[in-house]
Each structure stands twice: as C-alpha cells, then as structure tokens.
Amino acid sequence: MSAVIVPGSFDPPTLGHCAVIERCLAFADRVVVAVATNAGKTPLFSASERVDLLRASLTEHPRVEIVAWSGLVADLARREGAQIVKGVRGALDAENEITQARLNADLGGVETLLLPAQPQWAHVSSSAVREIARCGGDVRPFVSVAVAQALATRLDEGHRHEH
Numbered sequence: 001m002s003a004v005i006v007p008g009s010f011d012p013p014t015l016g017h018c019a020v021i022e023r024c025l026a027f028a029d030r031v032v033v034a035v036a037t038n039a040g041k042t043p044l045f046s047a048s049e050r051v052d053l054l055r056a057s058l059t060e061h062p063r064v065e066i067v068a069w070s071g072l073v074a075d076l077a078r079r080e081g082a083q084i085v086k087g088v089r090g091a092l093d094a095e096n097e098i099t100q101a102r103l104n105a106d107l108g109g110v111e112t113l114l115l116p117a118q119p120q121w122a123h124v125s126s127s128a129v130r131e132i133a134r135c136g137g138d139v140r141p142f143v144s145v146a147v148a149q150a151l152a153t154r155l156d157e158g159h160r161h162e163h
Contacts, residue, residue, distance in 0.1 A: 003082035004113070007034040007073045010050045011043040012147045014129055016121030018057050020087035023115060025063060028085075033058075034069040034076055044130055044154060056146035074108030084112040089122045 004024050010017055010033075024031045033054055037047040045053065047068040054066045069076050077084050084104060088094045094114060101112035116122075124142045133139050133151040140148050 002028065003030040003032060003080050004028040004085045005032045005034050005073060005077045005080060005082045006085050006087075007036055007069070007076075008086075009036050009038065009041070009043065009126065010054060011045055011126050012129060012143060012151060013050065013054045013057055014121070014124050014126060014142050014147075015057075015144065016087065016089075016117055016124045016142075017054075017126075018144070019118055019121055020085070020115055021058060021064060022061065024085050025061065029063065030082075031061075031064045032076070032080055032082060033064060033066045034073060035066065036073075037068055037070040039070075045150070049150070053144075053147050053150055057144035072104075072107060074104040074110050077104070077110040078108045082110075084110055086112060086114055087117050088114050089117045089125070 006021050006024060008017065021031055021033055035047050035050045035054065043050070051066050051068055058064050058066070073084060084101070086097045086100070088097055097112065097114055101114070104110045104112055129139050129142050133155055139151060143151070
C-alpha cells in the first residue's frame with residue numbers, strides 16, 4: 001500500500017494516536033496524518049499547534065507527513081491516492097467508524113481500514129487526557145513530553161486568565 005490517511009482531531013495527540021500512526025508504517029510507504037479543523041468545535045489547541053505537537057511526538061518517522069485539513073477526508077484520500085486508517089479503542093468507536101467508513105466509500109470510493117488499539121492504549125482518549133490535565137493529574141503516561149509540556153503551559157495560561 002503506497003499511502004494511507006490517518007485523520008483525527010488529535011486535541012491533544014496521545015501515545016495511542018502515535019502508536020496507530022507508527023503501526024501504519026508497517027504496511028504503507030507514506031502516512032499522511034490529517035489534523036481535522038472543525039468549525040463547530042473549540043479545541044484546546046489550534047490546528048497548527050496540533051500539527052506541531054504531532055511533529056514533535058513523531059520526529060523519527062520521515063515517512064509521516066502531518067497536515068491540517070478542513071475538508072472531507074475522502075477528498076484528501078482521493079487526492080493522495082490513499083486509503084483511510086482509523087484506530088478504534090472498542091465497540092463504540094468501531095460502530096461510529098463503520099458509519100464514517102461507509103460515508104467515505106460513498107463520497108469518494110475510498111476504503112477505510114480499522115486498526116484495533118493496542119491494549120495499553122485502548123482506554124486513552126484525548127478528552128480523558130484533557131480532563132486529567134485540567135484536574136492537575138499526571139498525563140505523562142499517555143502523551144509525549146512535548147504534549148505534556150504544552151498542556152501544562154496552556155492550562156497554566158488559562159488559570160492565570162481566570163484570576
């Protein structure tokens with residue numbers, strides 16, 4: 001397989017996200033990570049910050065490209081001549097991703113591969129990491145050093161603005 005797209009919001013990127021991306025290198029020559037920009041959501045980190053955090057977390061992988069993307073993932077996949085890969089943590093993720101996979105197939109004739117999370121990451125989500133960080137917990141088991149530092153800085157900035 002020449003190229004795959006790994007789309008997501010990555011707010012923030014977790015070690016589980018990185019594991020899925022790295023596992024794609026075993027069967028794809030190129031991995032394009034598409035950082036979604038969703039006008040309906042207010043992320044903790046901007047799209048460009050999330051791109052930078054992913055780059056800092058995946059420095060040793062020259063075959064990984066990280067881009068911000070606000071359009072349909074099926075359009076990006078078609079443009080890149082790629083298939084889509086989504087990591088799934090459990091049955092709920094799988095159900096949601098199967099629906100999305102069917103839509104992407106209808107929209108662009110693109111296949112989606114679902115990659116089960118490794119057991120050590122199956123319970124880790126960006127929203128859980130944000131909540132742990134907001135409550136002063138240690139997120140270092142779940143994110144790269146760069147992401148842990150960025151979370152601490154961002155949440156510290158937020159606390160200073162509240163006072």
